[in-house]
Amino acid sequence: MFSQLRLSQGRGRGSFFQTVASLIWIPQAALLAYSLQMLADGHGVRAVVMPALAIFVLAVARAVTDMIGLRLVFKSARARLGALRANLVQSLAMRSPIDPQRPASGMAASAMAEQTEAVLPYLVRYQPARLRATVVPLVIFAVVFAVSWLAGLILLVAAPLIPIFMALVGWRAKAASDAHMGEIGNMNAFLLDRLRGLTTIRALDAVGATAQRLHDTAQALRRRTITVLRIAFLSSAVLELFAALGVAMVAVYVGFHLLGQLNFGAWSDKLTLGQGLFVLLLAPAFFEPLRELSAVWHDRAAGEAALDQIEQLMQEGMHMPENGLRMVDAVTPARAVKTPPSITIRNLHFAYPDGVQVFNGLHAHVRAGEHVALVAPSGAGKSTLQALIAGMAIAQHGDILVDGVPLQADTVSALRARMAWIGQKPHVFAGSVRSNIALGRKEIGKDDVELALHLAALHKVPQAQPGVMLGEMGGGLSGGEAVRLALARAAANPHADILLVDEPTAHLDRETSEQVMRALLRLAKDKTMLVATHDPALIEQLDRSIVLGEEVRVRA
Known part of the structure; x- marks a missing residue:
């Protein structure tokens, strides 16, 4: 069930609209470069009125399309989150109340409230970003390569560095998020258990020991949180560096090419000012989906860690051992009977x-x-x-x-x-x-x-x-x-x-x-x-x- 959830989220209409919104920048950049070329050729302001109007119309269309996509993604994510919580509640309700292996109330509450809420950014931000990172760079690469094969090769060489590093960071981030989610559940279970037994704790004069245990648990959670945040911030900084270097390399090539220092790399003899500007405008847009994906990589780690915790609780609820205690089946509505049973x-x-x-x-x-x-x-x-x-x-x-x-x-x-x-x-x-x-x-x-x-x-x-x-x-x-x-x-x-x-x-x-x-x-x-x-x-x-x-x- 969860594998299907991970594969299907974010690939609906909302993600499609957001991807289309990102691709609208390509004709906008082409119109902007064309306008500059017309001005450089001495055609005057009248020549750029219609391109400017088209750029404005495309900007409005891009904003509206992105808004529609975001709304659809959020609505779909909320619906799926509600279904996830309903399935988790049903699974927990199927556990026998006398089962000593059932999860603690605090851990179950944490899974239904905090951990399921951690899935929302994963669905709303990461999944659409992954689709855009898959489609938009490929389209931009094809357009840039059609103008300058060398600029296209620069993008092609620089682009894999980001997903490779993201994969390396992702393994560590996933492990840290798993430990973080587990620590949250353990702390909630401990706190709820001690609150319920507060009268007994006072009667046994164990308030000090309980407070020390709570302090130690809170410090462990703090360390887990700092570890997760450190990985997220450091990985984002490195990935931003890779993206900036890629854009800088394209800018250096285009600049030296227009100055006549590099007379190769274009399909024609030399790039025009408009073509060079078009390539420069598309270079940041090429890396933008990858940078956005790196920014939400922490959401992926936290979301998948939360899904793993929830899946584990649900699998335990569905498990039926051959001996000993077993789950409670969901109640099926029964018809009213006239006589009581034996x-x-x-x-x-x-x-x-x-x-x-x-x-x-x-x-x-x-x-x-x-x-x-x-x-x-x-x-x-x-x-x-x-x-x-x-x-x-x-x-x-x-x-x-x-x-x-x-x-x-x-x-x-x-x-x-x-x-x-x-x-x-x-x-x-x-x-x-x-x-x-x-x-x-x-x-x-x-x-x-x-x-x-x-x-x-x-x-x-x-x-x-x-x-x-x-x-x-x-x-x-x-x-x-x-x-x-x-x-x-x-x-x-x-x-x-x-x-x-x-x-x-x-x-x-x-x-x-x-x-x-x-x-x-x-x-x-x-x-x-x-x-x-x-x-x-x-x-x-x-x-x-x-x-x-x-x-x-x-x-x-």
């Missing part, structure tokens, strides 16, 4: 990549519409079993059947569309209550949100009204209200007839727990529900319990 677990074996065995031949069955408590000591695998049922992890051996359909690669997407996961600590995003319930699902309208709030018993809570803005991590809601907001998310899903609930009443007082239990039982009506819990009051409200290792009926 869940059957047969001879289930699961171990984490580090070798810790969680299940070794687990058998269980949850009947259609049954509400079952999953009971086990902390760390015994309650949440892991729910993750396996939800398709967020893959077992080494055994089967999980949902309504008789085995959970496997070709069915997991459709089966997961029938499930709603309510975690122990639901995440609340900065935004309105309505957006936190809908979560971008276009099929969920205003009425669906209102009904979900009623089912979760939040409709009378002032700080949980649809238009109320919430802070990140649930600012504005109590712990119980945040749990009920997660219940409302599940209630708003018209396709969810399986509820996987993880410790909904943990860390809540008795009154709040009872409110959550009532809302949960209302939501679970006509649905199959599996609840991981230690709460005896909640267990009493459910049909029966499954204790890992044995099945015990708590209540008929």
Whole structure:
């Protein structure tokens, strides 16, 4: 996908218009040289009125063409950047939340914000510049060579020095940009992790150590940045020198030729003043696309480094190992079903990549519409079993059947569309209550949100009204209200007839727990529900319990 992106960017209509704008200078230079020749021949000012008018018209056409090209390139680059971010978000969303190899939140945020933004100059500046550097010098060389073969040879000899040096510099610039992008991601991941754990850091009196670590990371990023900038500035200076020498050599030849000191190098006996001026006007334009390409060479290095980082994140998201944890497939919309499904677990074996065995031949069955408590000591695998049922992890051996359909690669997407996961600590995003319930699902309208709030018993809570803005991590809601907001998310899903609930009443007082239990039982009506819990009051409200290792009926 990324190889196609790199090959296709900047070769559209926008780059074509910008290339045409650069080529318009050739007839402008010819008209200017012709006007000077006419004045030198004594034809007077009248002879240059029409050429001057044509030069003005071409200048306007050149400006308009370049503006159109730049606008088209920028619009196309922004659209492609949006698609890149959407693909990256989808890839990251496909990672299992219990996957220990998933990228840190700070690194993912850096990839979506800073690193994708670094791709924009690569698309807007470098790609069109590369096309102009490919086409414009060749056309100008052909025109100059038709006037003076020696001037053409000078350009032909001087031109390769720039791309050769650019290639040599590019290898070093690419490596420096790769290291720079990686350092940015690592620093963001470190900073976000420490901000989240600020309370713990203060409690452990580790503020000084954390500050020192942050200082060291910032200094490492500073050194990486200086390295990248040093390469960019030094390479630009050297390339400007090569371009200036090339123009100077052409100027020296034309000057001595017109003075009669060099009587060779032209197809005719001697170049006229107009021909000499025409060659001199085209010489800087010959090197201009190459100089521009060298100026944006750093954008190329930074853009490709960013693409490599993003590609690595996406490839990791698409990777599906034979054993251990796996990605979460994208959810496919499911049609509404009339009856809740059953869940059957047969001879289930699961171990984490580090070798810790969680299940070794687990058998269980949850009947259609049954509400079952999953009971086990902390760390015994309650949440892991729910993750396996939800398709967020893959077992080494055994089967999980949902309504008789085995959970496997070709069915997991459709089966997961029938499930709603309510975690122990639901995440609340900065935004309105309505957006936190809908979560971008276009099929969920205003009425669906209102009904979900009623089912979760939040409709009378002032700080949980649809238009109320919430802070990140649930600012504005109590712990119980945040749990009920997660219940409302599940209630708003018209396709969810399986509820996987993880410790909904943990860390809540008795009154709040009872409110959550009532809302949960209302939501679970006509649905199959599996609840991981230690709460005896909640267990009493459910049909029966499954204790890992044995099945015990708590209540008929």
